[in-house]
Amino acid sequence: MTDEHASARCALITGASLGIGEAFARRLAADGWDLVLVARDAGRLGAAAAELTRRYDRRIETISADLSTDDGCAAVERRLAAEPPVGMLVNNAGTSLNTPFVRSAVEDEARLLRLNVLAVLRLTHAALTPMIRRGNGIVINVSSVAGFGVPMPGSTYSASKAWVTNFSESIGPSVAPLGVRVMALCPGYTRTGYHERAGINMSRMPAWMWLRTDDVVDEGLRDLRKGKLVSVPSWKYKVVVAGLRHAPRRLLRGLSRDVRGRAGRAGD
Numbered sequence: 001m002t003d004e005h006a007s008a009r010c011a012l013i014t015g016a017s018l019g020i021g022e023a024f025a026r027r028l029a030a031d032g033w034d035l036v037l038v039a040r041d042a043g044r045l046g047a048a049a050a051e052l053t054r055r056y057d058r059r060i061e062t063i064s065a066d067l068s069t070d071d072g073c074a075a076v077e078r079r080l081a082a083e084p085p086v087g088m089l090v091n092n093a094g095t096s097l098n099t100p101f102v103r104s105a106v107e108d109e110a111r112l113l114r115l116n117v118l119a120v121l122r123l124t125h126a127a128l129t130p131m132i133r134r135g136n137g138i139v140i141n142v143s144s145v146a147g148f149g150v151p152m153p154g155s156t157y158s159a160s161k162a163w164v165t166n167f168s169e170s171i172g173p174s175v176a177p178l179g180v181r182v183m184a185l186c187p188g189y190t191r192t193g194y195h196e197r198a199g200i201n202m203s204r205m206p207a208w209m210w211l212r213t214d215d216v217v218d219e220g221l222r223d224l225r226k227g228k229l230v231s232v233p234s235w236k237y238k239v240v241v242a243g244l245r246h247a248p249r250r251l252l253r254g255l256s257r258d259v260r261g262r263a264g265r266a267g268d
Helices: 003-006 019-030 042-056 070-080 104-135 156-178 213-225 236-247 249-266
Strands: 010-014 034-039 060-064 086-091 138-142 181-186
Touching: 010 019, 010 104, 010 156, 019 042, 019 138, 019 213, 034 042, 034 181, 042 060, 060 070, 060 156, 070 104, 086 104, 104 138, 104 156, 104 181, 138 156, 138 213, 156 181, 181 213
Parallel strands: 010 034, 010 086, 034 060, 086 138, 138 181
Antiparallel strands: none
C-alpha cells in the first residue's frame, strides 16, 4: 500500500478468522498494518491473532461479535469511533442459506439480511465519519459475482450481494473527493471452506471456477490502488460478469434454473 494512509495504518476486518477475511489479515499484516479482527468464534479468533502476532509482530486486537445482532454491530461501531483510528475497514462477514427461500425459516432469512446488508451499512457508516474527518480512509465491502445477475440457490444471498455492490458504487463517488475510497470486491467461487461448513455439496463444480483466497485479496488490493469502485478478481469472472451485465433477463432466468438444478443434483 502507499504511504498516504501511514497516519492510520490500522485495518478492521470482519469475518477475519476464515477464508477471504483471514487472507486479508495475513496480507495486511505482512504489509505493516495493525489489525482489529472481528468474528463470532472467540477461540478461532484468538488463535488467528496469536499466529499473526508471531509471524508479523504487529499489534492485533480482537472483537468477538455476532454482527447479525444489534449488540454485535454496536461493539464494532464503538471501535471504529475509537483510537487508534481505523484506516481501512474490510466488511467481509457474510452468510448464505443451503435452503430455497420458500422452504427456509423467516428467522434465518432475516439473520442473513442483518449480516449481509444491515451490518455492512452500519459499519460503513460508522467508519466513514472519522475517515472523512481525517481526510483519508478505505472501505472494502466483500460482495460476490452472484449479485450481477444469475441468482444462486438460496436466492436471497444473491439479492443481498447485489445490494452490497450497488451500495458501494453509490457511495464511493460521493466520498472520493473527501479522501476516502470505497470499493466492492466481487469474487466468484472461492475456496474458503464455507461450502463444506454449510453442508453444500460443490463436488460437481468445475475446478477452473475456483479461486484462491490469496489471489482474490491480491487482485482486490491492486484494483483498489487503481481507484476502481468494483473489483472482479480473475479474467474468467470478468468475462462472466461482462456477459451477465448485457444478457437478456430471460436468459439469466434460464441459467438460474440450470444452476439450481445442478446444485440440487449435487446435493442428492
